[in-house]
Amino acid sequence: MNESNFLKLSQLSAGDYQAFLYDCDGTLTDNMPAHTQSYVEVAREYNVVFDPKIIDELAGWPITNVVEEINLRYQTNMVPEEFRIRKAQVYREQFLEKITPIDYVVDHLKLNAGRVRIGVVSGGDKSGIERTLEILGIRDLVEVLICSGDTERGKPFADPFLRAAELLNVEPSKCLVFEDGLPGIKAAEAANMHWIRVDQLTFG
Template sequence: MTKLEKLTELSQGDYTAFLYDCDGTLADNMQAHKDTYVQVAANCGVQIDEAIIDEFAGLPILRVVEEINKRYGCSLDPVSFDKQKYDLYYREYIQHIRPVEFVTEHLKAHAGKVKIGVVSGGSREAIERTLTILGIRDLVEVLICAGETDRGKPYPDPFLAAADKLGAEPGGCLVFEDGDAGVRAAEAAGMDWIRIDKVEAI
């Protein structure tokens, strides 16, 4: 059984909407994000371990920078860091994004059968461009990004906003995530979830 077949099996049920995370779930770009975090921090005189990005995967960049400041006792400016990171990401990384094939194929196979949303801690500009590069933007009916709800992941707000815009009940939504923050947000929203990084071929 391939990963796509396994994911299809795991996602069977009476669901009206599938809500996908983007970075690390649809897009195989987490290493690029780690590299840009490390490089921008180094440019600011702070050496960080890229493992902290895994730890806080799914949080908006501003929140991740706050966590870096706490962990490393530094005072990086979150807004400036955000801009520098995205400038670097757009300049050197985004055009090389590749899909997480079994997840993007899963989305394509279910578009038109269930409602499709993408819920991300990234900026709308970055996620719009990422989904376009992956060739799936036109299949996504609702997109919720960083700063578009009062609270981001791990709070339920982004997933609840997506469900509301799709006209779906939270209990009828299935979330696809690769980060702890996203899983906690899905649980808080009363939604079922699948950790796509735990899906293995059989």
């Protein structure tokens, strides 16, 4: 474990919070390069080439929304739902079982489970996120799991975090969000929740 990062994360998360809400991809597990490669490979099946930096820019968006944005920027016509299904397949077959934890964040979740309510809020497909949490050994610690399709709007809108808070029966202002992407930070702010950006160890 990166002890200094764990200590910093623990310091930043100290406070009168009743729930911790963690993003998954890029926050609990270091799998964003794998997701980016999945997008690139499926786009290639459509004969579409795009700058992969867009995936980091839109980290946390539902896959269908990312595809819609790529279509908009590149004047392409990939089918969002078809793309989502195929991307999930490529990621599951090539990358999912090889994921590794971001250890100081996973350890932080484990330490705080039972002290505060625990939720995971992701823009990913539920089956893939469920399996990710199982591989990380934390599925049983997660009380509420919100994924793509569970709310009408995904990140950067507040809906997924507000739904998690509702299911946990915790006021939004008493929830602390752990994220690695700007869309997730914007969603947390829209939900009136404080946040920690785990890759930069900043608080807002």
